[in-house]
Amino acid sequence: MAKDTLKGLNVAILVTDGFEQVELTEPRKALDEAGATTKIVSPKHQRVRAWNFTDWSIELPVDVDLDQAKPEDxxxxxxPGGVINPDSLRIEPNAVAFAKAFFDSGKPVAAICHGPWTVIETGAARGRRMTSWPSLKTDLKNAGADWVDQQAVLDKGLVTSRNPNDIPA
Known part of the structure; x- marks a missing residue:
């Protein structure tokens, strides 16, 4: 992305412990380089811990506590995905409501790897063409999505990708 392409845009990154490190750090780097302001929003206070493929990894500061985050901001x-992170977020009512507000207002959403689990909980998967980590295929189909095996899919403002290797797409 060109520098300042996204200048003035504020992007929420909704995570809790167990997000896949590269699925947050690489998109965040690209967004920041394009001029966006990114904020980590989390039900965890102060810091969140990354998973790096097979083990715990870095900790990142939480910019906005979920209970104080406003989607309109x-x-x-x-x-981002990772197995632990979206599995925890999807049973957190405030996280689901926060994500749902973006769909309800037509704002863009990107979900990587297992991130679509949170999309399922919002009800926004129905009628959308989506991709994900292969193990979510049945979950997405059961939620009414048209699952496809592609690097990245854009449908009605939702961008989904399969895994960390697809992030450049």
């Missing part, structure tokens, strides 16, 4: 939402 953001222009877009990023949902």
């Amino acid at each position: 953001f222009d877009a939402l990023l949902l």
